[in-house]
Amino acid sequence: xxxxxxxxxxxxxxxxxxxxxxxxxxxxxxxxxxxxxIAAFANTGGLGCHEQREKFEASGDIDKAILLEAVADRLxxxxxxxxxxKIRTTLWGYVPDEKLSLDDMLKVKYQGIRPAPGxxxxxxxxxxxxxWDLLDIDRLSEGTMTLTESxxxxxxxxxxxxxxxxxxxxxxxxxxxxxxxxQEYSARRGESGVEGTEKWLGSxxxxxxxx
Numbered sequence: 069x070x071x072x073x074x075x076x077x078x079x080x081x082x083x084x085x086x087x088x089x090x091x092x093x094x095x096x097x098x099x100x101x102x103x104x105x106i107a108a109f110a111n112t113g114g115l116g117c118h119e120q121r122e123k124f125e126a127s128g129d130i131d132k133a134i135l136l137e138a139v140a141d142r143l144x145x146x147x148x149x150x151x152x153x154k155i156r157t158t159l160w161g162y163v164p165d166e167k168l169s170l171d172d173m174l175k176v177k178y179q180g181i182r183p184a185p186g187x188x189x190x191x192x193x194x195x196x197x198x199x200w201d202l203l204d205i206d207r208l209s210e211g212t213m214t215l216t217e218s219x220x221x222x223x224x225x226x227x228x229x230x231x232x233x234x235x236x237x238x239x240x241x242x243x244x245x246x247x248x249x250x251q252e253y254s255a256r257r258g259e260s261g262v263e264g265t266e267k268w269l270g271s272x273x274x275x276x277x278x279x
Contacts, residue, residue, distance in 0.1 A: 073198050075106075075230070076257055077190055078242045081249055082275065091242075092183065092190055095234040107160055107231035108199050109151050112213055113143030114223025140225035148227040149173065152182050155231055162233045181237045182229040186219065188241035191273050192265070193219035199228060244275035 079091035088094075097104035117140045124133035156163050156178060163179050172178075186193035196219045200206070205213055205228075214222050221228060245253075247262070254265045266278050 073202050075195060075198060076192070076253060078192070078245055078249065078253060080240065080242055081245045082243050084243065090189075090238075090240045092230075092232070095181075095232040095237040105160070105233070107155050107233075108203055108229065109148070109155070109231070110200070110203060110205050110209075110213060110221075110226065110228035111144060111147045111151060112209075112221075112223050112226040113145075113147060114140040114225030115212055117223055117225055137225065140223070144225045144227050148182070148229065152180075152229075152231065153178075156180060156233075160231075160233065176239075179235055179237075180231060180233045181239055182231045183239065184227070184229045189239060191242055191270075192268050194264075194268055196221075196228060199230065242273065244273055245269070246275045250274070 075092075077092040080086075080089040096106065117136060121133045121136055124130070124136065153166075153173070157166050158164070166178060168178055183189040185195035185199055197215060200215055212223075213226060216222060250262050250265050250269070254262045257265070259265065266274060
């Protein structure tokens with residue numbers, strides 16, 4: 069089979085007095101051990117939101133502009149919750165008999181996780197571009213959803229994520245990483261140096277001073 073793309077992960081490295089130091093790849097079966105999969109999706113609740121906000125701001129309706137953005141954000145998050153539920157129960161169907169109340173769903177009592185590239189469990193925003201291209205979002209959204217040069221999603225009220233089904237999958241924060249891991253991670257990404265990775269991880273993730 070032809071490899072369409074690769075997703076890369078970073079592992080927790082600082083001493084946090086845990087028995088396991090996690091990486092997202094831990095939630096996928098190793099090659100040759102068992103068939104395994106991940107899912108991915110992107111959705112938005114913000115189509116037309118920017119244009120309407122400009123109209124509200126032009127007429128001095130600042131409260132309406134703020135409320136519009138807030139509602140759009142909530143719609144995007146709600147749609148993401150629905151998509152994840154459909155992935156779990158029907159589209160992928162790894163827990164077809166799930167019967168969770170809305171309260172339990174919002175408390176993340178379901179099996180699996182949906183971490184977003186660029187967030188604590190994988191703080192490198194460049195992974196979002198890999199997912200974006202794999203899902204062919206520019207074409208399928210007919211250009212209504214795009215990534216900026218800094219990998220910010222437009223419209224702003226949008227959600228994208230990878231979906232892991234492993235029963236022990238959980239959200240975690242990579243925290244700070246040291247130079248040895250940054251070097252190894254950059255090499256796996258096919259980069260000749262660490263400058264690109266250092267740029268996108270930033271000072272909050274790097275556990276050392278850049279040269």
